[in-house]
Amino acid sequence: MPVWQRVYEEINDPNxxxxxxxxxxxxxxxxxxxxxxxxxTYIQVVDVDHIISSAFNxxxxxxxxxxxxxxxxxxxxxxxxxxxxxxSNGDQSIEFxxxxxxxxxxxxxxxxxxxxxxxxxxxxxxxxRKHSDDQLRADAAFRLGNLYRQHGxxxxxxxxxxxxxxxxxxxxxxxxxxxxxxxxxxxxPTFIKMRDEYIxxxxxxxxxxxxxxxxx
Amino acid sequence: MAAMxxxxxxxxxxxxxxxxxxxxxxxxxQGNTITLGQTGEGNNLLIQPEDLKRVNGFELxxxxxxxxxxxxxxxxxxxxxxxxxxxxxxxxxxxxxGQTYVADTDTQVWSFAEIPAKRESMMVDAMAPDFxxxxxxxxxxxxxxxxxxxxxxxTWSSW
Numbered sequence: 001m002p003v004w005q006r007v008y009e010e011i012n013d014p015n016x017x018x019x020x021x022x023x024x025x026x027x028x029x030x031x032x033x034x035x036x037x038x039x040x041t042y043i044q045v046v047d048v049d050h051i052i053s054s055a056f057n058x059x060x061x062x063x064x065x066x067x068x069x070x071x072x073x074x075x076x077x078x079x080x081x082x083x084x085x086x087x088s089n090g091d092q093s094i095e096f097x098x099x100x101x102x103x104x105x106x107x108x109x110x111x112x113x114x115x116x117x118x119x120x121x122x123x124x125x126x127x128x129r130k131h132s133d134d135q136l137r138a139d140a141a142f143r144l145g146n147l148y149r150q151h152g153x154x155x156x157x158x159x160x161x162x163x164x165x166x167x168x169x170x171x172x173x174x175x176x177x178x179x180x181x182x183x184x185x186x187x188x189p190t191f192i193k194m195r196d197e198y199i200x201x202x203x204x205x206x207x208x209x210x211x212x213x214x215x216x
Numbered sequence: 217m218a219a220m221x222x223x224x225x226x227x228x229x230x231x232x233x234x235x236x237x238x239x240x241x242x243x244x245x246q247g248n249t250i251t252l253g254q255t256g257e258g259n260n261l262l263i264q265p266e267d268l269k270r271v272n273g274f275e276l277x278x279x280x281x282x283x284x285x286x287x288x289x290x291x292x293x294x295x296x297x298x299x300x301x302x303x304x305x306x307x308x309x310x311x312x313x314g315q316t317y318v319a320d321t322d323t324q325v326w327s328f329a330e331i332p333a334k335r336e337s338m339m340v341d342a343m344a345p346d347f348x349x350x351x352x353x354x355x356x357x358x359x360x361x362x363x364x365x366x367x368x369x370x371t372w373s374s375w
Contacts, residue, residue: 004370015365019357021349023373028352029229030374035352044352051247053371054330055347056338064370067344071363074342080370109366121342128339136329137316143244144318144327152232156320163318176375186375 001038003083007102008042015069016109018042021052023061025146025177049146053173054139057129060172060206066108066118074108074118076127079206100211117211127207131168138168142177157181170203235323243271243306244327247349255303261319261326262296262303271306272328281309286333288312344369 001020008018020042022031031046045052052058056065056076064080065073081098108115119127145160161178168174175194176186184190199205236242239251241261250271256262268274274281280289291312296303310317310328317328330345337343344367346359359367 001372013366016367017362017365018368018370019362021369021371023371024375026229026374032352034374043357045349045357046352047349047371049247051347051349052369055345056369058371061371061373064368065344067359067362067367067369069364069366071344071359072342073338073344105368112366124342125339128342130339133314133316136332137318140244140316140318140327140329143247144320144325147235147242147244147249147325147327150230151235152230153235153323156323160318160320173373176373180375 001034001040003102004042005038005040007105008040011106011109013109019045019052021045021047023047023050023053023173023177025049025149026180048150049143050139050173050177057131058173059129059168059170063206066105068112068118072121073124073128074113076124077129077207078209098209100209104211129170135168135170138164138166138171138174141167142174154181172198172205235325241324241326244325245272246330246347255324256296256298256301258296258298259321260296260305260307262298263306265302265304268304268306272331274309276304283334 004018004020020040022035022045024031024046025048027048028046035044047053053063056063058077060079062080063077065077066075068074078101079098081101083102084099086093104117108117112118141160142164145157145164148154148160149157158181161174161181164174165171165178176191179186179188179191182188182190195205236251239253241252241255243250243252243261252263252267254264263271265276268276268281272283274283274288276290277287280287282288288309293308294305294312296305306326307317313331313333315328315331317326319326335345338345344359348356348358351357
């Protein structure tokens, strides 16, 4: 979050907005402190029902869309990291993310349609994930589970979240959000196994970033 | 790095409460939770015709059920008469629109996915969907409000 704030300040264009959404059934208690630590001035949303992911057919976080002045999507659905992040796990250090997305974003805000990073409607529509009826039903099941969760009906919540996972097994969001209710949490062995199966099964955990690395 | 950690303290923060103490059914659609005071009997969700607009934005007009420039002609199966009262069958309407849903009839909650026709402009012409959410300051945020500006829509999570 702090890096998006820095990017937002560097761009400093009144005709550019960031709508930053936490896909978080834990609500303000889970996402609020992380937002606050970044002192953000962009638009912050705690999206407990994953409405934005659902609207754009996103299946993982972070994901993003660029929307131009006419409301047209000109890039969509990539592993949207604002920089390379590094975390420590015992003696090991793990790196993830990239340094090319933010410069590409700045280029687009400055040049608009002339930016080399703007994609055609044809490319964008090809990049939007196509959701089957079952995958759309998964969104409905997830929200139903979330309603029960918010009302303390844990068994029903779990039932409908599992239904959502079964109807849309491509949704990393649903799997990891569901795992937040488990003892092991969202980054434990079940998640690692799922991620490995996902990648070994030939699915894009994130769509490969199609941005010229020389920008770095 | 909070994004890589579970939040065990957030696992079960909610006390058990009734789903709709002041109504007979609940509809979930586009992030909204709509409590219905009266519904008909049966497996399908039968609503009062006047509730249709607040459920999904459609209005009943002589030419059909209409939302913006889309009008769906009314077919006989959409209207159900019970005990001398007319009801609008929301499940039959969803079927007509190809809209999927999940129902928990035990507790009378219906959760509807987006109507495919409303997503066509995104899937065909790459036009951004007009979602509606509320920001942390309580402002309603709609995609359509940002016409004339460039927008980065970006998701993340704490989990």
